[in-house]
Amino acid sequence: MLSEQSFELIELVAKLGSFTSAANHLNKVPSAISYAVKQIEEEIGVELFERHHRSVSLTEAGEHFVSHSKGVMASIASLKQSTLDINKGWRPALAIAIDGIVREDGISHLIRAFYQRFTDVELRIYREQVNGCWQALSEQRCQIAIGPASNIPVGGPFEFRKLAQLHWQFVVAAKHPLAQVEHISLTDLVDYPAICVSDTASDYPRYRRGVAPGQRALSVPDWIRAINCVKDGLGVGLLPAHLIEPFLANGSLVAKSCELTLADGDSLLVWDRNVQNEAMSWLVDYLSSDQRLVNSWFLPN
Template sequence: MLSEQSFELIELVAKLGSFTSAANHLNKVPSAISYAVKQIEDELGVELFERHHRSVSLTPAGEHFVHQAKSVMQSIIGLKQSTQAVNKGWRPKIAIALDGIVREDGISFLVREFYKTFSDVELHIHREQVNGCWQALNEQRCDIAIGAASNIPVGGPFEHKDLGELRWQFVVSAQHPLTVETHITAEMLQEYAGVCVSDTAADYPETRLGLAQGQRALSVPDWIRAINCVKDGLAVGCLPRHLITPFLQNGSLVNKPCDLNIADTRALLVWNRNVQNEAMRWLIDYLNNDQRLVNSWLLPN
């Protein structure tokens, strides 16, 4: 039966070019090496080596075997390491980056169903902002990104699905001086701080959404803080409509016509197609087909 030792022996003989050299390397007699190689060839039903007077060389089948054996050996090593890791308490994991632009309602449903289905796989979920999901995908810090911005072209080993449209509105606090203006110009904005969310993608050009030219920024870590800063009158700015709808309805935020606008964009579900396992396939199928879950990311409360 083919074993790790079989692969190692064939590779050694191929590298040294003779049974005698391989025998000397292993402190065995040449006949033992020749016999072991013949047993492997009999099991495969092919000759791996052409026998010459004092040397051997790989047949085309032998070349194929040695090439594939290297891949198999890597898999065996990986299997050993992962099995040992599991024995020490490690579990396979899938990492999900959740863009700050999407609501978190769907996460609880996703986690509940996933952990019901898989008892031996961990979910690691973390927040990214602005272009952070793309950097996390490219650096393989996540396998799936929910809400990634569509303004970056989708390339590399990634597939994607459109989650929906992101609509932006310029808003101020109900008590802000700008509420009396019928239209807010870029010049008026110079007097007030503009709120923006810090981009977690350190390797991308800095993106500061919703600032007028020359306007002073108030940079915050997420959209919840951004909304609170505008509600408290500390700043003004363009905010995602699906997150501010309740505050527009209760009057704590006021939508105003403004020269400053952010173009409506699309939010994407993106995943790495090179990550192939049962848990990953389940997640992609779940996210693609559960309309209630998909709607929970972008629809207003």
């Protein structure tokens, strides 16, 4: 029967590339590792490794097995921990990751409605940026994510619905030198830092929105700081249109035509379909149906 040790062994052999190296790492003889891997393959009914003279490499089926094993091991660890928590009298909880692109308006309304409906389930809410929500989902640090972009850089048991379409606007401070330029070219941008938000995901290639070739970047933790940096003339940037509307209205930011653009994209509600309970179902339905709440997050004030 497959166990945590089975997944760990296959992953170790795949990482080191040979039974001998894995055996040395585990202080065992190579024949014991080879036999254990063979037992796992026979249980599954497929070969996970191609055997070479002094090394092994993953088959296509092996690649699939290894790519999904981390999620399985995370599920096992989560099950163990939740069982221990219940044994200690701790309450069940749902974790929600909210992308920084989502305004905080209405979060208290969501919490109040949830706690009125469920008296024995806790909510854990925290912020992620750029691809952070996707990594939180894949690592099972959250069961629901609000607002991640639709690039979907991970695979897994996830379902999603569109919440809103995101629009990007290039802006500068009212007193910035580029405020007087009718149409800003890529060459114009080289002398001024691009303000962008740091990606909280650590397992994916770092993605920086809105940086022109040859342009320096100034990375900040969230969109509020990004807006403030542009307002203070510390740089320029492509910012979410729904977040900057008040500053365009009061004149502290100026929208400009620019050669550097970002395509509109969808902001999603994503959840783990393997988590099936009443609280999860209620929360997904609530977030999918309360348009006023969604508008408070994504429409200009």
